[in-house]
Amino acid sequence: MTRLLLFATVIAAAMPAPGQSSSLVGTWTLSHADKILPGGKQVPDYGADPHGIAIFTEDGRYVVEVFRSDRTKFASNDRATGTPEEYKDALMSTSAHFGRYAVDQQSGTIRFTVDRASFPNWDGTSRTCTFVLDGDTLSWRTPPRPDGSIPVTILERARR
DSSP: OHHHHHHHHHHHHHSOOTTOOTTTOEEEEEEEEEEEOTTSOEEESSOSSOEEEEEEOTTSEEEEEEEOSSOOOOTTSOGGGOOHHHHHHHHHTEEEEEEEEEEETTTTEEEEEEEEESSGGGTTOEEEEEEEEETTEEEEEOOOOTTSOEEEEEEEEOOO
């Protein structure tokens, strides 16, 4: 009986937490960070060659980081003494957040419960995004921004 209980415990620990999708668990690399404009046109949001990563763990934790490739370096080489333009570019060329996630397969959504984000207004909030998983390609759309554009994130499963 003890062996059976131990086996059941090991199997349960290896399964995704409730609300997680084992198909999302792992590391994903960014291929596109676009936005759909109010007129319907899809354009790059973080430049032609954005860089980024998303990691989803079995226990429901996540991290997402998106960076524009052509970021302005601080002339002073000291982040504490940047110019207003350098600070603005640093903020606008990055989107990062981490926390917990839950997948609703039926509605095709991911709920990101944000612990902290590069945009402080997201700290302690939840964001629900529609997603599509097509083989090794994962994409999601976030709710529209105040300007009406809809961010679209497209990732590929990382290869070993």
